[in-house]
Amino acid sequence: MDTTKKELVKAYRLMKSIREFEERMRSEYQQGKLPGFIHIYRNQEAIAVGACLDMSNGDYIASTHRGHGHCIAKGCDLDGMMLELACKQDGFCNGKGGSMHIADMSKGMLGANAIVGGGPPIAAGAALTAKTLKNGGVSMAFIGDGASDQGTVAEALNLAVVLKLPMIFMYENNFYAEFTRNPKPEGQIAARAGSYGMPSVVVDGSDFFAVHAACRQAIQRARDGDGPTAIEAVSARYYGHYEGDAQAYRDGEEMQRQREEGDPIPRFLADSRCSALDADLIREIDDQIQTELDGAVERALAADDPTPDKLYTDVYIHYEGVLR
Numbered sequence: 001m002d003t004t005k006k007e008l009v010k011a012y013r014l015m016k017s018i019r020e021f022e023e024r025m026r027s028e029y030q031q032g033k034l035p036g037f038i039h040i041y042r043n044q045e046a047i048a049v050g051a052c053l054d055m056s057n058g059d060y061i062a063s064t065h066r067g068h069g070h071c072i073a074k075g076c077d078l079d080g081m082m083l084e085l086a087c088k089q090d091g092f093c094n095g096k097g098g099s100m101h102i103a104d105m106s107k108g109m110l111g112a113n114a115i116v117g118g119g120p121p122i123a124a125g126a127a128l129t130a131k132t133l134k135n136g137g138v139s140m141a142f143i144g145d146g147a148s149d150q151g152t153v154a155e156a157l158n159l160a161v162v163l164k165l166p167m168i169f170m171y172e173n174n175f176y177a178e179f180t181r182n183p184k185p186e187g188q189i190a191a192r193a194g195s196y197g198m199p200s201v202v203v204d205g206s207d208f209f210a211v212h213a214a215c216r217q218a219i220q221r222a223r224d225g226d227g228p229t230a231i232e233a234v235s236a237r238y239y240g241h242y243e244g245d246a247q248a249y250r251d252g253e254e255m256q257r258q259r260e261e262g263d264p265i266p267r268f269l270a271d272s273r274c275s276a277l278d279a280d281l282i283r284e285i286d287d288q289i290q291t292e293l294d295g296a297v298e299r300a301l302a303a304d305d306p307t308p309d310k311l312y313t314d315v316y317i318h319y320e321g322v323l324r
């Protein structure tokens, strides 16, 4: 599969933006400047970026509680995200969403979701919309290994096959659900999805090229009207379940090895297909990301909180006038 230089630059920029955005968030969070709970995506960046690279704003994704990478990969700008994570009134959801409920409809990002397994039925609905409107759109649900056992996921798998939906089930198997190691052997999640009657593959989630190739094929299949595909991308969680989790339940040596071997960014740059990305170009991109982040953090911390009179806005849809 050919990946153009433009695509490689975009992929690098997005993976590095996710990495740096989250590391900056961690630092601000540890200083008590960001509220709520955050779940860091580190070392899974190649999955979000490989998955979203062939999608446009007219395609949909439904994210998870570990959603910053999905947002950035789908094109959400860092400024709006940082404002939202700081719960400021100019954030994507006017400060009401924060990390776990952030959404940006203009980019087809249907939302992070604190309900484990909440995304796939939403993505199935979006896929049905695209199919009904015949607009060529596709829809993707990101699903953790823990979430893969939820009944909502089973329902979405079933509907996607029965209705031949333009949908991709993107499983991110990082082998942990909160503090519990997932006992399923690698490939079992994909096999279960396959048993519903859709093609299913297992890829190395640290390998951008493997993820991108599988997603390109699945997205094309969906656009061609051939129905859903399931992809199990295997990775290892880098940090704890949430920021602040010391991971005392993991073997330290094994974790260190997984952290090093599982880093998708040096692996991407070392690939011969990236030889066109010279050191000056990488430095330039890195500098641009830092400048963008400096501005985003400064603006977010200085921005206004939502005012008390906005307490009940953006919470419920008001149907008056809509259903007439």
Ligand SMILES: Cc1ncc(C[n+]2csc(CCOP(=O)(O)OP(=O)(O)O)c2C)c(N)n1
Pocket: 064, 065, 066, 114, 115, 116, 117, 143, 144, 145, 146, 147, 148, 174, 176, 177, 178, 237, 241
């Ligand atoms: C319906 C529901 N059950 C339980 C929880 C608590 N919970 C939050 S995250 C999580 C684990 C999810 O694991 P996984 O799907 O593998 O995603 P990961 O955290 O590894 O990205 C659980 C059980 C929840 N938020 N929602």
Ligand SMILES: [Mg+2]
Pocket: 144, 145, 146, 172, 173, 174, 175, 176, 177, 178
């Ligand atoms: Mg997991």
